[in-house]
Amino acid sequence: MQGSLRVVFADDHPVILFGAEHALLKFPGLQVVGSARQSTELVKILQTIACDVLVTDLAMPGGQYGDGLQLIGYLRRNFPALRIVVLTMLENAALLKRLGELGVTAVVNKSDDLSHIGHAVQHVSRNLAYTSPSVKAALDALRITSGGKRAEVMLSRRELEVVRLFVSGMTIKEISELLSRSIKTISTQKNTAMRKLGIDRDSELFQYAQSNGLLNLSSHVSDDIADES
Structure with missing residues (x-):
């Protein structure tokens, strides 16, 4: 790109925007x-x-186009030439993987030094991927060594969204109606x-969601998730 790189920031916290x-x-x-x-x-x-x-927060509720995966999917479809850096506090590796599937190659954790934002912007402008240290650690933690082999614990996009909606307070029936799926499908x-997470009780699922930042996202549903077959 010639000349200055033009950057837009999006975050619902003024202090983060300023920093x-x-x-x-x-x-x-x-x-x-x-x-x-x-x-x-x-x-x-x-x-x-x-x-x-664009440098955007992942959890940014209140707008017409939602936040989280829904917003990222919308931006990718409607502004395909736009390079995106996601700025977030979330360390859920499965969610970070889904961002990659939507075309986001740069993610910076707010707990890392904010200088990583500049490095991320420079990288995506050259079509290069970038992850700040905390994000890289979360992605590395996704891989579990078992029997000398590397295995991955990975929730599908739909499973992740069902978990997020469930821990937000919705019932299985409400989720099935929202996503136009059968109650049996949502329950499954x-x-x-x-089962993938090694969790047996709903209380443990809530603990998992809280520790991985899923409770911080709004309850908007991604168009991509809702349209999956």
């Missing part, structure tokens, strides 16, 4: 051209201001997820 924008000052050639606190504001900015790279997906 992230300030961190970019140390990187010549990066120009912040807009900021948003929820998806409605973000999409409006992207429709009216030329932008090369929940049970399969628990």
